[in-house]
Amino acid sequence: MTIQQHQARAEQLLRDAGILPVVTVDSVDQARRLADALLAGGLRSIELTLRTPVALEALAALKRDLPDIVVGTGTVLTTEQIRQSIDAGADFLVTPGTPAALADALAQAPIPAVPGGATPTEFLALMARGFRVCKLFPASAVGGLAMLKGLAGPLAGLTLCPTGGINEDNAAEFLAQSNVACVGGSWMVPKPWLAAGEWDKVRDASRRAAAIVVGSRSA
Numbered sequence: 001m002t003i004q005q006h007q008a009r010a011e012q013l014l015r016d017a018g019i020l021p022v023v024t025v026d027s028v029d030q031a032r033r034l035a036d037a038l039l040a041g042g043l044r045s046i047e048l049t050l051r052t053p054v055a056l057e058a059l060a061a062l063k064r065d066l067p068d069i070v071v072g073t074g075t076v077l078t079t080e081q082i083r084q085s086i087d088a089g090a091d092f093l094v095t096p097g098t099p100a101a102l103a104d105a106l107a108q109a110p111i112p113a114v115p116g117g118a119t120p121t122e123f124l125a126l127m128a129r130g131f132r133v134c135k136l137f138p139a140s141a142v143g144g145l146a147m148l149k150g151l152a153g154p155l156a157g158l159t160l161c162p163t164g165g166i167n168e169d170n171a172a173e174f175l176a177q178s179n180v181a182c183v184g185g186s187w188m189v190p191k192p193w194l195a196a197g198e199w200d201k202v203r204d205a206s207r208r209a210a211a212i213v214v215g216s217r218s219a
Contacts (some may be wrong), residue, residue: 004166005047006109006111007132007133010092010112010114010133011132011159012182013072013112014092014133014183015090017043018175019184019213020046020163020185020213021047021186021188021189022074022163022184022185023105024049024191025054025055026054026194028058031048031058031062031169032061035200036204037199038069038202039066039069039184040206041202041207041208041209042207042210042211043069043188043209044070046071047082047094048077049073050074050077050081056085056088056211059089061086061100063088063090065088069151072092072093072094072095072144073093076093076095077096078102079105082106090111091111093112093114095114097117097118100125103125103129103131105162113129113131113135114133114161115135116136116137118137123155127158131148132157132159133159133160133177136148136161136163137164138203139162140166140196144165144174148160151177152177154178158179159179160180160181162184165191166185166187168208171183171209171217172212188208
């Protein structure tokens with residue numbers, strides 16, 4: 001597939017998700033229970049960050065045991081992590097930022113990628129490589145809604161997934177922006193809930209998040 005085809009697929013994955021839970025897990029069992037709770041709440045896609053030693057094992061287990069869930073790997077920082085993610089069965093790749101060598105590797109990857117950036121210059125460099133679907137990170141720290149609105153005019157061909165500082169109270173406002181396909185967030189999977197095994201809270205927060213997505217599409 002060409003990068004254009006991969007980017008079309010990336011955009012479809014993000015639009016299907018609407019809200020992408022950004023998940024960090026400490027065990028395979030925790031990952032399974034968390035995924036079950038998210039699915040029960042109506043969220044069928046996750047960004048599983050490579051921030052813990054068990055992340056790749058958890059990814060492989062989720063893809064094996066829960067075929068209904070779409071799993072992207074987040075916090076991809078190296079070309080080696082690209083390869084490891086693909087080998088583990090990732091559906092897509094997400095980076096927090098994208099230096100040139102990493103961008104080149106993502107452009108050659110056999111699965112969709114959503115490279116991260118924070119400035120117009122970074123996004124222009126990514127667009128020059130064929131990327132049209134990117135992550136704005138850390139979204140709120142670099143201007144939030146004002147940044148998205150500012151980018152919409154000059155970079156009209158760019159579709160974004162803002163992540164960082166987005167929560168249940170402001171997600172709908174971000175989703176209403178014309179250049180936003182999806183928002184990422186961890187408010188439905190806070191560490192204390194995961195540590196305590198409070199999966200009912202994860203399920204209920206996911207259900208509210210799914211309702212935000214539905215509401216944004218009917219507005």
